[in-house]
Amino acid sequence: MNNKKVRAVMNxxxxxxxxxxxxxxxxxxxxxxxxxxxxDLCHDTFYESCKNIVSYNGHSTLSTWVFSIAINLLKKYYRKNKYQQSLMQKLATLPEIEVHSLEELAEINEDTKILLHHISKLDDASREIILLRIYGELSFAEIGVLVGKSENYTRVTFHRLKLKIQKLMEVTL
Known part of the structure; x- marks a missing residue:
């Protein structure tokens, strides 16, 4: 990649x-x-993106390319820290939610715990699709590139997982 293209991608x-x-x-x-x-991982992702900007070939969107770097850094982080991923351990650090009563807070926390519990029971590939769609706000095409599947596969899989989790939530609640 020549300097002009590198500058354009960096911009x-x-x-x-x-x-x-x-x-x-x-x-x-x-x-x-x-x-x-x-x-820290976010910072490292953008640092690595800038450092390796010459390897961006344009076959995917820039955000998909950055997300692939993020996923690789996360895997490296897990290996380095021998991290056992468990969504249930994360419940203690749920983001602050504006609530108007203790009952509402208890209900939100319980619903969130149940939802995260059901997501944590999914296989790794399914959990990845759900999290990239919900938290990463990526398109199905971008998720497909990241997980090595077609856009249609990720769309159908997400829809099926959503229905599955909704049914489980109805049974649990």
Missing amino acids: KLEEEYEEIHPKIYAFFYSKTGNRMTAE
Whole structure:
């Protein structure tokens, strides 16, 4: 990639940073349950993106490429820390939610715990699709690129998983 193209891609990354950053952060936070770790991994993702900008070939969107770096950094983080991923461990650090009564808070927390419990029971590939769609706010095409499947596969899988979780939530509630 010549210098002109590198500068153009770098400019595009700078322009899209404000849109991509919150999605990357939410993805890391949903996976680690720790704000500081999510911030560190987010920083590392954009550092690696800038450092390796010459390897961006344009076969996918820039945000998909950045997310692939994020996923690889997360895997590296898990290996390095021998981290056993469990969504249930993250419940203690749920984001603050505006509530008007203790009953409402208890209901929200219980619903969230049940939802996260059902998501945690999914296989890794299914959980990845759900989290990339919900927290990463990625399109089905972008998720397909990241998980190595077609856009249609990710769309149908997400829909089926959503229905499955809704049924489980109805039974639990």
